[in-house]
Amino acid sequence: MLALRWSDVDPKAGTLRxxxxxxxxxxxxxxxxxxxxxxxxxxxxxxxxxxxxQSPPQAQARGADAKSRALEDHGLVFPSxxxxxxxxxxxxxxxxxAFKALLKRAGLPVSTRLYDxxxxxxxxxxxxxxxxxxx
Numbered sequence: 001m002l003a004l005r006w007s008d009v010d011p012k013a014g015t016l017r018x019x020x021x022x023x024x025x026x027x028x029x030x031x032x033x034x035x036x037x038x039x040x041x042x043x044x045x046x047x048x049x050x051x052x053x054q055s056p057p058q059a060q061a062r063g064a065d066a067k068s069r070a071l072e073d074h075g076l077v078f079p080s081x082x083x084x085x086x087x088x089x090x091x092x093x094x095x096x097x098a099f100k101a102l103l104k105r106a107g108l109p110v111s112t113r114l115y116d117x118x119x120x121x122x123x124x125x126x127x128x129x130x131x132x133x134x135x
Contacts, residue, residue, distance in 0.1 A: 002086050003027050005075040011050040014041045022085055040134070049077075 003020045010016065017038050020027040030036050041049065053075070073083050080086050100110045125135045 001078055002076075004077045006053050006077055007075060009049050009077065011041075011046055011052070014046045015039060016041060016049075022087075025085055025087070027085070053077075 002022045004016065004018075005020075008017045008019055015038050018030060018036055021030045021035070022028075074085070076083070076085065078086060099114070103110050103112050122135050126132065
């Protein structure tokens with residue numbers, strides 16, 4: 001998700017293509033040929049992504065100190081506040097607090113990690129007889 005660009009998303013067809021992965025702040029090819037793939041989106045994801053980029057530079061400027069940092073537009077679906085690649089290793093304190101607030105609202109322990117939610121989602125989908133390839 002972190003390296004996903006708007007050019008990789010086809011909301012009309014309801015698909016996205018995995019073409020790159022983040023590695024130490026850069027974009028690299030995925031590890032295996034099978035990692036480079038087309039994914040069919042759920043109806044919810046199609047609806048959300050159908051809006052396309054929300055004028056990234058202007059949206060990013062609201063969260064960035066434009067005098068001290070130059071905005072970069074890499075066309076990322078999930079950019080940092082200055083348009084650069086988000087780091088999965090060092091989430092900002094603000095994002096961490098927002099995530100904990102969401103966990104509390106959902107009635108989940110605040111020690112829950114995003115990784116835990118990913119695996120819970122996969123387990124729930126598999127228990128609902130969703131094909132493993134889709135999961």
